[in-house]
Amino acid sequence: MINKNLNKLSEQYLFSEIGKIIKSRQNVINLSVGDVKLPLPSAVVEAGKKAAEELKYKQTFRGYPPETGYDFFKRAVISYYNCRGTIIDESEVFASDGIKSDMSLFLNVIEQGKVLLPSPCYPAYIDANILRGNELEFYDGFPPKAPDIIIICSPDNPTGRAMSRIELTEWVAYARKNNSLILYDAAYEAFITNDAPRSIYEIDGARECAVEFCSLSKTAGFTGVRCGYTIVPKECGLNAAWRRVKSCLSNGVSYITQRMAECALTEALSETMSNVKYYADNAAIMAEALSGAEFSGGQNSPYIWLKCGDSYKEFYKLLDEFGLGVTPGIGFGQGGEGYVRINAFCTRDDAVTAAERLKQYSSLR
Ligand code: PLP
Secondary structure (H helix, E strand, O other): OOOHHHHHOOOOOHHHHHHHHHHOOOOOEEOOOOOOOOOOOHHHHHHHHHHHHHOOOOOOOOOOOOOOOOHHHHHHHHHHHHOOOOOOOHHHEEEEOOHHHHHHHHHHHOOOOEEEEEOOOOHHHHHHHHHOOOEEEEEOOOOOOOOOEEEEEOOOOOOOOOOOHHHHHHHHHHHHHHOOEEEEEOOOHHHOOOOOOOOHHHOOOHHHHEEEEEEHHHHOOOOOOOOEEEEOOHHHOOHHHHHHHHHHHOOOOOHHHHHHHHHHHOOOHHHHHHHHHHHHHHHHHHHHHOEOEOEEEOOOOOEEEEEOOOHHHHHHHHHHHHOEEOEEHHHHOHHHOOEEEEEOOOOHHHHHHHHHHHHHHHHOO
């Protein structure tokens, strides 16, 4: 009766397990779960209030939203892409309540098959694909036997690495040559400050082979509000199928939420981006304290992926001797052993204190 794939999931979701351990200690700066700390810009909250007010009156009341999103929301997403010179059509934008759920819903569009994942990777990819009955393969480069689906996250969680234009071009060419579909997670695109692509559609040919998932969670502090979007270009041949799946498995995103998201991506965009910069600066402060240590991220990303040795041993060391709650790298898969992930979604005071502690930690190694 029960989905037998459930037995293949690891017992606990990484972040719940680590969260409990960190909570059991006192006076710890929690740099583990990547949750935002800054409040929403007041214009965004006002947009939500105004939308709620509209629901009070017969003339402006709204029931079920369109399953794929309101036009005003799609236009806001399009303008957010246009600012960077990437052209998307309204019919290619689908509102979602975030990447985690939409990517797993999207797996219903594709036949079960072989999925190529980075190792280490964001653990939700693994669980969603196991539940769907897909065969997992972890990559380090291009496997000779091509997979059906390739998951790419850039800037990556947990390694903090943003793929260069050249690397991403190679992945797009590989996918096209082998008829694979790329599921591209752009959750952290707003953190990119160098020439790395912020969207896979900056790469020629990507519209034929890639679906892009993005979210306002980290970009606009919406981890609690819940809003994201998925871009399914017409050329990849899955647009109509996704529309069908989306409308049978989801009833869309609330009007209030989409109005708030519209505001975050348009009228309040400069505040949205200055909040992103706040976290990016936190990451830079901590990365500077680690100079001399081996790590990736710290720029173009809110994460620092620190090479340290046995990841659970170093997790406990940082926790109990330095008052820092991080995430053991092994929690992101075998490829994460030997590392810990430090996230910069904290207050500036915590980032500065954490930087001092990280300096001490790394000087004692
Ligand atoms: N994708 C990556 C790579 C993430 O790190 C996270 C959250 O930490 C998510 C997706 C989840 O995004 P959302 O809040 O939109 O579901």
